[in-house]
Amino acid sequence: MGDPIVLEGLTKAYGDFVAVDSVDMKVKKNSFTGFLGPNGAGKSTTLKILTNLTKATSGSAYLNGIDVTKDFKGALANVGVVVETPEFYPYLTPHETFNYIGELNGMSKESITARGDEILEFLKMTENADKRIGEFSKGMKQRVALGQALLVDPEIIILDEPTSGLDPRGMVEMREILKGLSTSGLTIFMSSHIMQEVSYLCDHVAIIERGKIIADGDVKDLLATNGMRHIEVTTLKDITDAHLDTISSWSEVDSITRLTNHQMQIKLNGGDSEQAALMSKMHAMDLGVYNVSSQGADLEKLYMELVKETR
């Protein structure tokens, strides 16, 4: 079976304004793919086309091999969706909301109940299962939103800014829930503005700017390809100018900055194998390297390098 999400020449125009411009893209099976881009770049429009909230002007968007622009019922049958921050019918409880969604998807009452209870437990919402959603906080509503997306036991989950509008604690809790899903064999496609979130959750990333995909692939590969891989090295011995000159002459190193007498930041040329070679050489220098850490801001730097402006 091919990639679960495939976009081919996907275009959405509003008059002269082209929000999504001939996008070609594939999301790999079982990947957690982050979809990044500045405001107005076309992220939400792309996701809305995928979820039948907006019609494409041209092109195709396949979910599990079915073109959503031609057969949205078939395409969305096995997909869970959380677009922005959906509101719920305040007069329904989470159980009743799951019943509504489940019945529309053809699930039996028994399977809705069993699956619903399992999901509510996973989301730590069991004790609120029979309270009306109108009384819920935004964070609780977002958990129910994720719950309804998981209800049909989908192969694909599409998330549009899932932590948007949540307070810091709500964000952290939602991220942990999403992290838990990342190992469950699902294919997750998530748009987000929050680089830290994407770095933490995603193994793949696609960046869209002015309606066009400008980078797409494995996060590590993208960082390596674009010379954006940074490490911080901490040593027992003082880092001298001679050390810096030697290290900067190595082919694995793009640039080097001394942070303190015992700490330096190295921008790598290449990926894992280059980093391994660099480590061997540094150990041979007898600097007393006792800590090496990858910097979380790498993806942000890549993003800032690639995306020059918003529109």
Add this chain to the structure above:
Amino acid sequence: MTTTLPSDLNQAMTVVKYEILKYLRGKKLLVFLGLITLIMVLFTAMPYLLGERAGLPTDAGELMIWYMAFIMILIILAVTLFAADSLASEFEHRTGLLLLPRPIKREVMFAGKFIASYLVSAIMILIFYVSVFVISFAVTGEVTSKGYTSLGMAMLYILAATGLGFLFSAFMARGNTAAILLFACLLMIFPIIDVVFMFADIEPVFSLTYNGDSVYYALTDAETNSDFGFTTYVPKLSSAAPVLAGWAILTTAIAAFKFKRREF
């Protein structure tokens, strides 16, 4: 999990079920039931309280006319409360983001919402009619056949007015705007246009509200006349029914088309 999607009809019935649950758990239904009760109590007690009559009319036809004085406003209120914000609220309150990405056709969701709105409005008005029928039977020992004709026309007028409500709801960003527009059109704007046509000595045969008035006129023996220097037209049941059906079909079709194409 592999499941077979339900038929369009089953999905529409699911939407009907949860839409009706919305009304059952909301305040609008209680408010409307309270209003019906108030009208029934006031109209029953008034003849005795004012002392102008020796009680309620003893003729079944007159008694029906007595109670139906506000039937047109009740119908307009019902469709305003139960139809006008049905579609717009999905976009305004973002609840559409929950259901519209599900594997259900927009027109199926539209049908479910329309049926639920119509059923609730129709049942509310039916409760009013049945209450009057019961009082009529208790007071006069019979129910005039004109009452049943009026009820039939009321059901048809509710259908057409619900169609207009859904039309406004499909186009408007806010449910309240659609509700105000619907209420103003049915209560003021369309009737004013009707009167303007009558002053020009043209029967507004095409008008929703003119033909809707047949709900009340069905209870009377009123006919088109020129007693006051200009012609006062009274809709004929034979022409009012197809015109109301036409309004229902046209407005519902346009509303469904717009809802299907409306984007978030």
